[in-house]
Amino acid sequence: MTTFNDLLLKLLPSIVQNVAQPESLASLCLINKIFCKFTQPFLYHTITVTPWHHKEKAIKIFRMLSSSPELAKHVRKLEIRYFPKGLDGICLDNLINSCLQGLKNCVNLLSCTWTRDGSLSSSILLAILKHSSLQELEIHGCHNKNYDHTILPRFTSVLPLWLKSLVRPLQSLSIMCERSLAVTDELLGRISESLSGLDELELAGCHLVTHEALASAICHNKNGIKSLSIKKVSLSLNLLEFDRRCRSAQLLRHLISLTITIEHVPLKLTWMKDIPLLVSSSPLEHLQLHAIAVLMDTRADDLVAALISTHGPHLKRLSLHRMTISLGVLDKACTGFTNLEQLFVFVRQEDLELIANALSKVSKLQAVHINLPILRPNGSYCYDSYFSAQDVLCIVNKCSPTLTQIGCANHVWQASSVQNIIFFGEFHGKTG
Numbered sequence: 001m002t003t004f005n006d007l008l009l010k011l012l013p014s015i016v017q018n019v020a021q022p023e024s025l026a027s028l029c030l031i032n033k034i035f036c037k038f039t040q041p042f043l044y045h046t047i048t049v050t051p052w053h054h055k056e057k058a059i060k061i062f063r064m065l066s067s068s069p070e071l072a073k074h075v076r077k078l079e080i081r082y083f084p085k086g087l088d089g090i091c092l093d094n095l096i097n098s099c100l101q102g103l104k105n106c107v108n109l110l111s112c113t114w115t116r117d118g119s120l121s122s123s124i125l126l127a128i129l130k131h132s133s134l135q136e137l138e139i140h141g142c143h144n145k146n147y148d149h150t151i152l153p154r155f156t157s158v159l160p161l162w163l164k165s166l167v168r169p170l171q172s173l174s175i176m177c178e179r180s181l182a183v184t185d186e187l188l189g190r191i192s193e194s195l196s197g198l199d200e201l202e203l204a205g206c207h208l209v210t211h212e213a214l215a216s217a218i219c220h221n222k223n224g225i226k227s228l229s230i231k232k233v234s235l236s237l238n239l240l241e242f243d244r245r246c247r248s249a250q251l252l253r254h255l256i257s258l259t260i261t262i263e264h265v266p267l268k269l270t271w272m273k274d275i276p277l278l279v280s281s282s283p284l285e286h287l288q289l290h291a292i293a294v295l296m297d298t299r300a301d302d303l304v305a306a307l308i309s310t311h312g313p314h315l316k317r318l319s320l321h322r323m324t325i326s327l328g329v330l331d332k333a334c335t336g337f338t339n340l341e342q343l344f345v346f347v348r349q350e351d352l353e354l355i356a357n358a359l360s361k362v363s364k365l366q367a368v369h370i371n372l373p374i375l376r377p378n379g380s381y382c383y384d385s386y387f388s389a390q391d392v393l394c395i396v397n398k399c400s401p402t403l404t405q406i407g408c409a410n411h412v413w414q415a416s417s418v419q420n421i422i423f424f425g426e427f428h429g430k431t432g
Contacts, residue, residue: 012038044074048081055084059095065102072105078112083119096121103127111136122147129154134162135170153182160191169197173217177205185213192216202229202259210234211242215251224254231261231290239274247281255282263292276306284311291322299348301329308336319344324373327351331358339364341402346371352391360398368399369407386411 016039019025025043029036047065049058065072087095100123103109109131114120117140125147128137143149163170173195175183183206195201198221203209214237218225230237246252258279262271275289287307289300300323307315315337324346325333331354334340340362347355347370359368372386386409387395396403396415403415 009034016042040071041074044071046077046079047075048079049083050079051082053082058082058084059098062095062098062102065105066098066100069105069107072102073107075106076108076110078103078106078109080114080116080119083116085118096123099124100127103131106131109134113138115140118144118146120147122151125151132161133165135166159187160194163191163194166194170195171197172200173198174200174202175204175206176202177207181208184208185210185216188213189216192218193220196220196222198225199223200227200229201225202227202231203233204229204231204261206233208234210236211238211245214242215245218251219245219249221251224251226254227257228252228255229257229259231259232263232292239271239278243274243278246278250281252279252282255279256284257286257288258282258284259286259288259290261290261292272300272303276303276310279307280310283314285314286317287315288317288319289321289323290319299324299326299329301326304329304333308332312336313338316340317342320346322346324348327354327358330355331361334358334361337362341366342368344369346373348373352387352394356395356398359395360400363400363402365400365403367405368403369412371409389413 012035016025016028019028019039019042022043025039028039029043047061049061053061065075084095103124104127110133112128112131112134113136114124114128115138120140120143125139128134128139129151137155177183183203185208188209189212195217198218201217203214210233214230214233218228258275260271260275275287279287289303300320304318304320304325307318316339318333318337318340319342321344327347330345330347333343341364343359343362343365355370359365370387392406392408392413392415396406399406399415406413406415
């Protein structure tokens with residue numbers, strides 16, 4: 001005969017997993033041993049040390065992980081975004097030892113974030129490296145002689161083992177490098193079979209990666225890649241060859257987002273022509289093209305015109321950074337992209353009336369940012385030119401009521417359907 005206590009045991013997991021606040025989970029642990037047994041895995045699932053923790057609390061967390069392996073075994077996600085500084089030699093040594101033992105005790109760790117500048121050491125990196133079940137890793141890549149940077153390539157050597165050990169196929173892979181030569185065509189080829197469920201792929205700063213590896217990385221994908229981002233890759237990457245390999249196997253048949261950074265001028269001349277062909281059979285919704293150097297000598301008019309003919313009905317976001325389009329093509333884009341929601345472009349001519357008339361034709365526009373590069377006498381470009389608040393209000397009045405944000409140069413305004421604007425602020429970073 002089922003008793004009330006039996007029923008309670010069956011319901012406890014469902015009850016506990018819906019308790020979000022750590023303080024509430026800690027209170028449940030104090031009810032009795034049964035509640036404690038069911039609650040601890042949820043309470044210690046994610047351990048986070050943030051700048052909001054004072055030094056003593058952060059040290060207490062590390063000591064708990066090192067002294068209580070029965071609790072540390074529940075940790076699946078460890079986030080170290082703050083690390084106590086200014087400790088004397090003995091206290092610092094004790095803290096490092098607690099970290100090392102704590103990492104050893106987290107036998108079921110799946111995700112590790114350690115981004116506090118100056119807190120990583122070679123011993124901590126080696127301790128993290130021993131977790132073969134790790135699925136996510138985020139670390140501070142600037143060593144500043146705090147650790148042996150030659151350890152980092154060893155993480156790429158265990159990457160194939162990590163991917164093969166996953167219970168479910170990896171859905172998103174982002175590899176960002178600065179100077180490392182560890183990410184190569186050969187590495188991506190070795191992990192390609194483990195990327196059968198990949199939805200998103202981002203490669204940034206991988207200077208040795210060519211179209212060979214890019215095609216290999218997605219060739220085993222059963223459902224087709226949905227988002228692809230290529231930034232600062234090899235000069236040998238040939239988009240036409242990549243397109244040929246993708247087209248034969250329909251690898252981009254579900255691609256909805258493409259981001260490409262054009263770093264070198266020679267690439268601009270070929271890639272600008274190759275991109276429309278690459279995405280011609282994809283249901284593309286988001287396109288982001290960014291030029292590292294200012295490319296004002298060649299407009300993106302032909303590229304936009306080609307995209308209108310192939311993706312007019314479904315493109316929702318168009319971002320062209322540091323490459324210009326003419327007002328005539330801007331007008332065609334606003335008419336041809338019938339479902340456009342976000343538009344970020346450089347327009348060479350500063351004609352408020354023509355820009356407003358073009359934007360008024362976009363019925364679903366939500367956000368727009370217009371840059372107005374002005375040619376200086378010395379041949380360089382100035383990006384400080386922007387619309388006044390009155391000019392912006394004139395544009396908003398002509399645009400669809402769906403518009404909520406409008407920007408020009410380093411100024412951004414919030415728009416509303418009652419025809420008023422609120423100045424968000426001024427961005428002081430680099431806009432050109």
